[in-house]
Amino acid sequence: MRIEVQRVLQRFRRLPVVLAPMAGVSTPRLVAAICNEGATGIHAGGFRSVMQLAQDIDEIRSLLGEEHQHAFGVNLMVPPEGENGGVDDAYSKLELAQQIERARVSVLPFYQRAQGASVVVPTPKVTPSCYKEQVDLCLDKGVPVVTFVFGRVKPSEIKRLQDGGCVVMGTATSVEEAILLRQDGVDAIFAQGAEAGGHRGSFLRGIHLVGTMSLVPQIVDAVYPLPVIAAGGIADGRGVTAARALGASASAIGTAFLTSNESEAQPLHKREILRKDRSETDTIVTDVFTGKAARGFCNDFVSQYRPHNSNQQFDRITQGDMPVDITRIRGEQSNVAPYPIQQALTNPLKQFCIAHNDPTLISMWCGQSFRLATDNKVSRIIEEIKDKLRL
Structure with missing residues (x-):
């Protein structure tokens, strides 16, 4: 096992929590706050230009303590095969x-x-995808972890990243997708359950909506010994504990950090999640x-x-x-x-x-466990998780 992967797994053993990448939310400030508490922060780079992403990476590093410099990653969106201005060529x-x-x-x-x-x-x-340039940037900047969503990465590209010192992780919403990612050579897999907020990471035809607690053990068994990160509906220490019991090496948390004090999400977005009259x-x-x-x-x-x-x-x-x-x-x-x-x-x-502060015509992404979210500081949220895990 490569030393970079060992380093990530050691961190998971100390604190099995990952900040789920959330476009427009997982800003450098939030990513760094997560990492400095001992967890692993993934920055959403998909919608960022190459210049913006370069600035984000530099800012994250400037905010990280020395012992946490290898604790962050960047998430990229894989464009469709045969890219046609970012649109699948399946359409005439x-x-x-x-x-x-x-x-x-x-x-x-x-x-x-x-x-x-x-x-x-x-x-x-539609702005043409700068995905290839983003991959090159992650290599040039020595980003410790690179994760992908919406597709598969060619094995040669995965190896190029790994040879450059990156830990490469893919996203699966079904066992079939997870097996394909394993065959491609990824180092770890996010198992995204139906409860997850934001975009589905599915890349095979159809939208797979298998619950996290059902999906995780099946993917764990199918791709062993690859590490699996549970994602979807996990918002506190109870969820992290349950995911570990099912074989997950770590749990990705999104919505619970979206409303945190350090999050720079739109106030309107935070307010809608934290409303007391909301139903699950x-x-x-x-x-x-x-x-x-x-x-x-x-x-x-x-x-x-x-x-x-x-x-x-x-x-x-x-x-x-x-x-x-x-x-x-x-x-x-x-x-x-x-x-x-x-x-x-x-x-x-x-x-x-x-x-105009109008929530009626705008996307308000969040997972099904949003009622567990608070406006606490990141440190308080992670402290609660540690208490449950007895860390």
Whole structure:
């Protein structure tokens, strides 16, 4: 076993807690706060430009104590195979144009509600992926841990990172995905259960919604002796203890740190999670905000985003917490544009809602255990976990 992997496992044994990467939330300040308490912090680099990510890495290092310099990582988003401006080449140009137009028609009422009847939906502007440059940057900067989501990385690329001293981790939402990642040569695997907030890490066709406590032991058995990090619905020491009992080497925690004192998440986002009148059934998995399945609060945008074809008799909110039309079938008459075009369509609306403190038309990602979240300091949250683990 490489010394870099041994170092990560030793840290997991001392404190089996990982900050789940959350775009726009896992800022350098929060990552460093997690690491300086003895846990492992993963910074969300997917939406950052190469220059921004370089600055983030430097800032994280400047905030870390000397003994924690090897305790952080960067999470990257794998673009679709045969990248076509960031959109899967499975779509023909005609299909893509038609799907974008249906999505524009579907988002128009929300723009009009927010900004007035005369508003027009802006043309979606998709920034080409800088994924390859981000990988090179992580190597150049000597990032200790590099994690991936939304796809597989070529074995040659994994080996290049490993030869450069990086510990490489992939994300799986099913046993089949985990086995493929093991075959590719990753050092560890995040087992993302259905309870997890934010985007699903699925890369095989279909959206897999297996609960964390069911998924973890199955992946542990399938990829042994690779370390497995449990992710989804874990928000305190009880969850970490349960995941360890099922064979997980560590647990990834997102929502509980999102509302922490050191988190720089939008105040509106924090407020919605911490509301006392919220129910544990208030979250849903939906693709209407970005074109990829993600878990967050059900609000007006989710519940009122209707199919473009009025003859389609189904609702996006169905019993069982699963929008029935979320699994993309090529050629399907979907009114949701593929990622990242749908995200580009809804981003201006998101900025408007943030400016006007309006939670009804904006994505509010969080996991199913959000009612366990507090506004405590990171140190207090981790102290509670240590108490449960008797560390």
